[in-house]
Amino acid sequence: MSMRRWCGRVLALAGSVVVAIGSTAGIAAGTTSGHFTGRLGDGATWAADVPQSWNGTTILYSHGFGPLNAQNAPDDATKQALLGSGYALVGSSYSGPSWWALASAVRDQFGALSAVEQLTGPPRRTIAWGTSMGGLVSALEAEDAGGRLDGVLSTCGLVAGGLNLNNYQLDGEYALAHLLAPGQNIKLVRFASPDEANASAAALTKIATDAQSTPAGQARIALAAALMNEPTWFTGSEPPAPADYAGQEVQQQQALSRMVLGFVVSGRYQIELAAGGNTSFTAGVAYRALVNGSTHSRQVRALYRAAGLDLDADLTALTRDADIRPDPQAVRTLARTSMVTGRLRVPTLDIHTTADQLVPVEQEDWYGKQVYRAGGGTSLRQAYVDGTGHCAFQQAESIAALHALESRIETGRWGDVAEPGRLNEAAAGLGGAGRYVRFDPPRLTGGLGEPGR
Template identity: 35%
Template sequence: MAFGHLRWLCCAALAVSQAACAPHFASPVLAAEGSVNAAHLRGDVLWSVRVPEHWNGTLLVWSRGYARKAGAPEAAPDRFIVPLLARGYALAGSDYGSGGWALADAVPAQNLVVDEFARKYGKPRRVIGWGMSMGGLVTSALAEQDKPRIDGALALCSSIGGAVGMMNMALDGAFAFRTLVAPNEGIQLVGVKDDMANGRRVAAAVAQAQTSADGRARIALAGVLAGIPGWTGPDSPEPSGDDFEAQVDEIAKAFAMGVMLPREDQETRAGGPFSWNTGIDYRRQLEKSGRSAFVERLYRSAGLDLDDDLARLASAERISAKPQAVSYMMAHYTPDANPRVPLLAVQAIGDGMTSPSLQRAYGKAAPGTLVQSLYVRRSGHCAFSQDEILAALDTLEGRLEAGRWSRPGAPFIAYDPPPMLRPCFRGRSCQ
């Protein structure tokens, strides 16, 4: 059915609940849901769309973040639906047909959504992929395909550094913490049987370690190795650069979630552990971080010998990965940092779950002028405001129209995060 021949209703007669209506819009909104079967996926892919009557011709394809179960398909996060429809965007998204680390399913599922939208409602003038967290990585994967279905990509608070590098860096933080702080608490680094229970063990050990100067210094070291910034709490002010104690508190807030990233499902899909720290020199990693003065100051205050702890890490038994598991995670998904369409990456400087260093690594690895990396001064994971999302879309659409990136203004700030300590991109060596 061509877009121009649609009969516009507040809710279309296509398996839509009344809750999907938007009665406060001056123009009616078509809201539809459906499914499409694909033999190469695990099962039916459920999709959801919202289309305003005065569609501007651009389709925004939303990619959700990590979820243990697929859940209901989202055309966009609830808090952004009204302003995006008011701008005339059509919205679409799927449930990927799967929960968990669904990168193998998500990319073809999202392509199916684009095709299904075009078949039912008319071919969009422009398709922009956007997503947050794991969904930002899905969006990057869509942009890196040889023949992308999208014309531009917006990766927000994204694990854009890729599965292997991101999880290796998390492993480093968890390894240092378990070795130096909690060797007898039953913390699993790989081969995780229950992510939630493992995370609770880490959170309890962090809470105990915070009560002593020794523990706080070691939390700082482990957090730096994991790439956790010194500001992570969405309800706390940004610590000053010399307020090291406040920065430790901020690292501790995010530590359990930031280093014990979901492994259970990923390792099941991959066929075993895909992270490793064999051959990693943690003394060198600390030097590369640019944050050694922060750690050294806390060690001095605690009366601890940093050299002794680094020697303990050097002599501790290391973790090896299964080559076939690494191969799976490289394919699903470790970026090549070579998008075929313009890609805008936006990150908060205080995100303790997807380290800002991941975005820095992607931006530096990407060739040419297709990628722009921007930052906002806020903390927390994926807590962007409506204004920030709209400004990001304006920036990306400006690039698509003009063929070049504009000079960023508010709400974006100049910022250069610490480096990603375990960069890993397809076609290049992994550290």
């Protein structure tokens, strides 16, 4: 064991309380099986499960955005499947002060890992697995592995980070408010309370619902959706046809009004609370350049023509009237806690659905470029599931990705284990019907460093 890893355990345990629940039968020299919980010095809690027939691999699971409760697997069914295969599982709650707990998450995750290793002894292998916001946590862990990790699996991960997320979401929210309800003066940033954020979420949701009744409203909804990187597939077994622009807009509108706006606008309060202010901006953004660079540009232009609207006039108005500026200290805080550098220290596999309404697959394009610029391209593989929904993977698809990462760790090379065909074969062997496909994610509209921003 490295001195750094040993010291990390001691520091983590210095403020922790460990409670063991269930079996305490030894499964090997220095190991214990059962369910365990504990508390770290900063108040974060953790939970771990160690099967009696431990295979020597520990999975460090990072949960997504939401209440700060300790979680060590994506869901109960996956948890039981992993335990049944011999994996030990551990994860922390993080310690806040808000649900956007990026300032503490990596520290708390490694603290939880150190605490459970005092019970099990050192694992043969440790893999970080994160979901959604937890995918960003795991991506940050890949840059700060320090001998504690052997690999990272990021699933539906928010890998483009908090600054990008806040900016492109604000672009779409601003377009809805300014073009469809210019007299309502809807607050978009610097929320003083959850109630304020919820009120804005409700107002924008109503706008997106009411506007669907006219062609002009539909065109402007499509524009806002393009700025937010919203996919054109929300429900159904197949996406609308590539040139079915009206059908695509219906799917986007349903996603925005049924789930996206309510979630992301209210969630902004939590991010601002963690950052200490507003980190996003509209002032100085060239909205024509954003639309020109969007994968949905043809759709937006077609719907504007069908509605008899002047797209250039709307884009000029958005650019001219934009006046939201960020709080510099908040930007620095989010840049420090919630953005990746791309400097990977361990092999990393990202998986994403091709149509993700909450964490658009375009984030993978931004992240891949970041990793390649940092020289880590040989450590990264990205794989895509042909499906709609946020984190909407079959259990077999997720575990097939885990096994592909394990193969890379064992052999020191990727080979073809993360290719769609091999992943689908592995999923089939686990009882699923893998939907992995070859896919090139579009560029992230509104991302930092992208045209228009």
